[in-house]
Amino acid sequence: MSHHTTPDKKFWTPANILTAIILAVGLVLTVKRFTMGIGSVTNLTDDNPWGIWIGFDLLCGVALAAGGYTTSAAVYLFGMKKYHSAVRPAITTAFLGYAFVVFALLYDLGRYYRLPYPLTIYPGPTSFLFEVGLCVALYLTVLAIEFSPAVWETLRWKKMRHYAHSLTLVLTIFGVILSTLHQSSLGGLYLIAPSKLHPLWYSPYLALFFFVSSIPAGLSMVIFEGGLSHKFLHHKMDQTHIDEAPGVTLGFAKAAAVVLFGYFNLKWIGVAIDDNWHYLATGWGAWFLVEVIGFVLVPCLMYAVAAREKNQKLAFWASIVTVLGIVLNRLNISLVAFNWQLPSEFRYVPAWEEIMITVFIVTLEITVLRFCLSKLPILHEHPEFKEAH
Amino acid sequence: MKRRKFIGMLAGAGACLAASSASAGGTHHFTGYPESFGVLFDSTKCIGCRKCEAACNKVNELPAQPVPFDDLTVMDKRRRTHHDTFTVVNKYAVGDKPVYRKQQCNHCLEPACASACFVGAFKKDKTGAVSYDASKCVGCRYCMIACPFEIPTYEYHDPVTPRVRKCTMCQPRIEEGKLPGCVEDCPKGALVFGRREDLLGIARERIRKHPDTYINHIYGENEMGGTSWLYISGAPFSQIGLREDLGITPAPQFTSGPLGVVPAIVGLWPVFLTGAYALTKRKEKISEEEQHHAVAEAVADAQAEAAKKLKAAMDKAERDKQAAVDREVKKALKDAEEARKKEAEAADAGEQ
Ligand code: SF4
Ligand code: SF4
Numbered sequence: 229m230s231h232h233t234t235p236d237k238k239f240w241t242p243a244n245i246l247t248a249i250i251l252a253v254g255l256v257l258t259v260k261r262f263t264m265g266i267g268s269v270t271n272l273t274d275d276n277p278w279g280i281w282i283g284f285d286l287l288c289g290v291a292l293a294a295g296g297y298t299t300s301a302a303v304y305l306f307g308m309k310k311y312h313s314a315v316r317p318a319i320t321t322a323f324l325g326y327a328f329v330v331f332a333l334l335y336d337l338g339r340y341y342r343l344p345y346p347l348t349i350y351p352g353p354t355s356f357l358f359e360v361g362l363c364v365a366l367y368l369t370v371l372a373i374e375f376s377p378a379v380w381e382t383l384r385w386k387k388m389r390h391y392a393h394s395l396t397l398v399l400t401i402f403g404v405i406l407s408t409l410h411q412s413s414l415g416g417l418y419l420i421a422p423s424k425l426h427p428l429w430y431s432p433y434l435a436l437f438f439f440v441s442s443i444p445a446g447l448s449m450v451i452f453e454g455g456l457s458h459k460f461l462h463h464k465m466d467q468t469h470i471d472e473a474p475g476v477t478l479g480f481a482k483a484a485a486v487v488l489f490g491y492f493n494l495k496w497i498g499v500a501i502d503d504n505w506h507y508l509a510t511g512w513g514a515w516f517l518v519e520v521i522g523f524v525l526v527p528c529l530m531y532a533v534a535a536r537e538k539n540q541k542l543a544f545w546a547s548i549v550t551v552l553g554i555v556l557n558r559l560n561i562s563l564v565a566f567n568w569q570l571p572s573e574f575r576y577v578p579a580w581e582e583i584m585i586t587v588f589i590v591t592l593e594i595t596v597l598r599f600c601l602s603k604l605p606i607l608h609e610h611p612e613f614k615e616a617h
Numbered sequence: 618m619k620r621r622k623f624i625g626m627l628a629g630a631g632a633c634l635a636a637s638s639a640s641a642g643g644t645h646h647f648t649g650y651p652e653s654f655g656v657l658f659d660s661t662k663c664i665g666c667r668k669c670e671a672a673c674n675k676v677n678e679l680p681a682q683p684v685p686f687d688d689l690t691v692m693d694k695r696r697r698t699h700h701d702t703f704t705v706v707n708k709y710a711v712g713d714k715p716v717y718r719k720q721q722c723n724h725c726l727e728p729a730c731a732s733a734c735f736v737g738a739f740k741k742d743k744t745g746a747v748s749y750d751a752s753k754c755v756g757c758r759y760c761m762i763a764c765p766f767e768i769p770t771y772e773y774h775d776p777v778t779p780r781v782r783k784c785t786m787c788q789p790r791i792e793e794g795k796l797p798g799c800v801e802d803c804p805k806g807a808l809v810f811g812r813r814e815d816l817l818g819i820a821r822e823r824i825r826k827h828p829d830t831y832i833n834h835i836y837g838e839n840e841m842g843g844t845s846w847l848y849i850s851g852a853p854f855s856q857i858g859l860r861e862d863l864g865i866t867p868a869p870q871f872t873s874g875p876l877g878v879v880p881a882i883v884g885l886w887p888v889f890l891t892g893a894y895a896l897t898k899r900k901e902k903i904s905e906e907e908q909h910h911a912v913a914e915a916v917a918d919a920q921a922e923a924a925k926k927l928k929a930a931m932d933k934a935e936r937d938k939q940a941a942v943d944r945e946v947k948k949a950l951k952d953a954e955e956a957r958k959k960e961a962e963a964a965d966a967g968e969q
Contacts, residue, residue: 354873357759358735
């Protein structure tokens with residue numbers, strides 16, 4: 229590990245200046261949101277009560293944080309030891325991902341200070357949202373414990389690290405159960421509104437779709453972030469991480485190809501079961517095909533080829549297409565194909581302030597992630613805890 | 618053990634989910650409280666005077682409206698309910714004459730909003746009213762997503778205590794034995810308040826008596842599992858803003874099935890995952906054992922080899938030693954012989 233930032237390196241790089249501007253604007257809008265109401269910074273209406281804060285921050289945020297449970301399950305439950313170095317970065321991004329999902333929710337909830345109500349004071353268990361809330365809360369706790377060894381190591385609190393570490397197996401199993409439940413529940417949320425969601429996207433299998441697609445989403449984020457940290461944080465990585473990276477990328481690419489193919493087939497079963505074929509000839513049908521072929525089948529084939537030819541570059545590009553595809557799918561369900569029958573003047577288009585707050589939250593998350601990756605033993609093993617896994 | 622406790626907790630949560638979803642939308646068909654009330658709206662009698670809107674505004678103590686209620690031009694545009702307007706009357710052009718239709722919460726028998734709310738802030742009351750309790754609400758607005766009639770509205774500009782707002786069917790007035798505000802002030806009898814069962818009878822009777830005036834359908838009798846507000850009309854319902862593609866499935870049934878899968882996942886996943894883990898461990902153990910075995914064999918081979926070598930070496934040493942001894946003996950014998958010869962020679966010489 230040859231780090232040591234040169235002291236004369238400038239802090240005000242263009243990237244940091246941009247970050248600072250975004251954070252400043254975000255703070256101003258945050259004040260506005262919490263003093264003048266949700267309506268002062270969003271285009272939400274009575275017809276469109278959920279905008280990009282739910283469609284992007286919540287739905288996409290949770291799906292893309294699925295790398296945590298997929299990676300730890302692969303390594304600890306299915307014995308793929310050679311991917312071990314991928315666990316910590318995946319857990320870290322998952323933990324931060326969920327933490328920021330909850331943070332973003334505070335903006336969207338009218339009475340954010342009552343967030344614990346559904347879990348404590350008034351449970352409403354007939355609601356899929358209750359399940360989402362319960363599982364996300366529990367899973368965030370699980371991730372916090374799974375993430376904590378990196379902190380204990382840095383602090384050299386050996387006992388704490390030992391306790392946290394001895395829970396690995398239980399936490400992994402727990403994490404998979406909770407993820408299965410809340411990943412699918414996010415899809416389940418829309419089951420209650422068959423008259424509002426376009427039939428090509430509405431399906432009694434929505435919950436299953438969300439769960440299955442969260443797997444390639446998680447795998448792709450691991451590949452994608454792996455590729456990025458190789459480029460930009462190479463100096464923070466130790467030899468094990470560097471050596472294992474190609475294996476992780478190609479192994480995950482193979483898994484993603486298989487699951488994407490299964491998901492592709494499921495989507496067609498979804499169309500067939502309600503006999504919605506005639507919608508394919510409409511504009512909505514064309515848009516559906518763009519999603520299912522362009523952003524499910526295409527990355528599936530890219531991954532397959534990448535895995536067979538051991539082409540890491542191709543796998544990296546496939547991961548980008550997959551991630552975009554997941555985002556597209558979640559936005560289609562929550563915003564684009566939702567309320568499709570409303571006249572266009574009543575449709576929702578996000579306000580710039582709304583987008584800005586989302587950008588603000590994502591920027592904040594990346595800043596914290598960058599901090600963690602550079603200060604904590606995540607891309608390398610702590611010298612005092614080597615081989616202690 | 619910690620692990621068992623964790624999984625036990627989860628299973629508990631799952632069972633609780635299953636139990637409650639079963640009672641909310643499970644196998645039996647809930648058809649509302651038998652004695653509950655409702656309102657029948659007859660579009661053939663409505664003249665679009667907005668008196669019901671004014672009454673609603675008054676009895677619910679809603680803020681004054683920018684356009685007075687006697688200004689009928691507002692009806693040229695499609696309107697919907699808002700947080701300070703629980704009911705609106707819209708004008709629809711059907712054929713050559715206008716048809717008016719009042720809109721407000723339909724007070725579903727099995728309300729989508731109540732099933733969607735994750736703190737149970739909505740409740741179907743025995744009066745028929747679907748009531749909202751602001752002291753529970755978290756403000757997630759899932760109820761608004763869920764309502765098929767697009768009724769609940771929100772106070773988007775209240776930063777601290779925004780409420781979901783909608784028609785209450787004047788539940789407080791009903792409990793006092795009064796009529797809902799809109800019904801009381803309707804000058805044309807387009808609104809009839811009563812027990813839902815009786816209203817269905819009235820509606821059927823009107824349709825039977827005037828088959829040319831009415832379409833033979835009572836909107837709300839079965840839509841989304843039935844609603845407390847009922848509509849009869851001479852114009853097709855889809856032309857007066859009431860969707861006819863909603864079906865008759867009560868909203869909670871869309872989710873009760875998938876929610877019922879939860880306990881199965883909670884029950885089966887740990888078994889499966891622990892199994893996968895055990896298999897992995899077993900595989901590792903077997904390969905470890907095989908490795909052990911191989912090492913032991915190699916060690917044994919090596920030892921045997923070494924023993925053989927040692928024996929050979931010892932044999933050789935033995936042989937060498939024997940040879941040395943033999944050599945020494947031979948030499949000694951030879952020496953002795955020579956000494957004996959010398960002695961004999963010397964003796965010979967002495968005798969001479
Ligand atoms: S019309 Fe909407 S708000 Fe009213 S009870 Fe039915 S689902 Fe709830
Ligand atoms: S906004 Fe309030 S009443 Fe509506 S679903 Fe959310 S918590 Fe329940």
